[in-house]
Amino acid sequence: MNTENERKGEVIVDFDFGSDSVALDLSSKVHQLPCAIKFDGPCSVSHYFKPKSTGMEIDGLTVEEAYFRGRKLLGATISLPEGYSGYVLGRKSLASEHRQDSSPWQVKAKFENITYWNHDTLPSQDDMFQRSFHWLTVAQALHKPVTAEDLESASTALKNMS
Amino acid sequence: MSSQDPLPKWASKPCVMGIDEAGRGPVLGPMVYGCLYCATSYLIELSSLNFADSKTLREEKREELFEDLKANESIGWAVDVIDPRELSSKMLNKVKINLNEISHDSAMGLVTKVLGMGVLLTEVYVDTVGDSEKYRIKLSEKFPNVKFVVAKKADSLYPVVSGASIVAKVTRDRALREWALEETAENMHRNFGSGYPGDPTTKCWLEDHKHSVFGFPTLVRFSWGTCTSYFKDVVEVLWESDKVDEDGGTAGSGKKQLRLSNVGITTSKRKSEEIESNAKGRCKFFQARKLEQLTHF
DSSP states (O other), X not given: OHHHHHHTTOOOEEOOOTTTOOOEEOTTOOEEOSXXXXXXXXXXXXXXXXXXXXXXXXTTEEEEEEEETTEEEEEEEEEOOTXXXXXXXXXXXXXXXXXXXXXXXXXXEEESEXXXXXXXXXXXXXXXXXXXXXXXXXXXXXXXXOOHHHHHHHHHHHHHHO | OBOOSSOOGGGGSOEEEEEEEEOSSOSBSOEEEEEEEEEGGGHHHHHTTOXXXXXGSOHHHHHHHHHHHHHXXXXXXXXXXXXXXXXXXXXXXXXXXXXHHHHHHHHHHHHHHHHHTTOOEXXXXXXXXXXXXXXXXXXXXXXXXXXXXXXXXXXXXXHHHHHHHHHHHHHXXXXXXXXXXXXXXXXXXXXXXXXXXXXXXXXXXXXXXXXXXXXXXXXXXXXXXXXXXXXXXXXXXXXXXXXXHHXXXXXXXXXXXXXXXXXXXXXXXXXXXXXXXXXXXXXXXXXXXXXXXXXXX
């Protein structure tokens, strides 16, 4: 069943955190860097990555600065849009995967904001990362179910035009 | 940091200033520009103070001379301490600023500062950085009322520059000695050595503080060629700005710094897609926002 869904471009995620755990809250700890780090795994980030406030404010964004591998990063922390949350997914352990009805993905942590960083450029509302959220508005306009009231007002508008 | 106000009376008479640097070569710690100035009429006496090129003096002697010159009311001084983070980031910026330019800017900053204090500078002696004549023209254009002498080995030729070299060297050594490491990892130590890439103590420190993801603590100048040899087995990091670099070709001066633009990185075009998502084949709205459809992960 899972494979079939994945083929259709869907991924089933188990949002049940299990009896023993609540998803870890990573708010203010999720960073989007302007580079690809070819590493997956735990790392002592907080001992080395030390964002500081610059005291600068641009486009309503509080500018922070940090250094990574000798490069200066300028960034801002933004809240995720209302109604959305960020999740870190992980594969379930093998033991639980044997359960027939369950999906292989499980929420390991969640976050409500994200700090994105530019290399050597001040953050602004024009940044690609900020602009990607435009999709949410467009998606809503395209996919929100049409209600009877919507149809009625649309047809009234049409009538008025003729 | 500089000698304090109020401005001494002699400063309104014609004054001479020397500028020198310390810590240009080291792979760690700040680079310091220092200057020393006095009335032209004081020059003969200055020569009798035994200022010599700081490199020829022992550390204790330098410290002693620095204390002497600080106490001397006929002498003024100032320093510009350039943080290693600033050196690395400028040299690795999208638009790279090389070390000569950083040095020129620092020296000019000192001249601006001293003139701004109201000191009547008429002559300034500087050690050469890059092409000496080009440097002299650059300085003269910026400060048309000051006569500049740009000379090789100025620190051993002119006592004002020797004095400046002591100011710079002592400040650099103290700054490194008292450096507050930003990183809070365990097992960090402070046996930095001189900071020169060839110094065995420095080599040890670099080896001890290598980190597979972060490279080094920010005390290290990542833009130095020395780092490359330590980065052979660290995690690869690809930057968007290096991709641009390669496409545009960093033409011209194939000097030390440029080679360093790929510190710990092997840049290649095939990798560009791994750095940022592309939205090939999707409509403009998605392409402009680099929104890719992800069906498998």
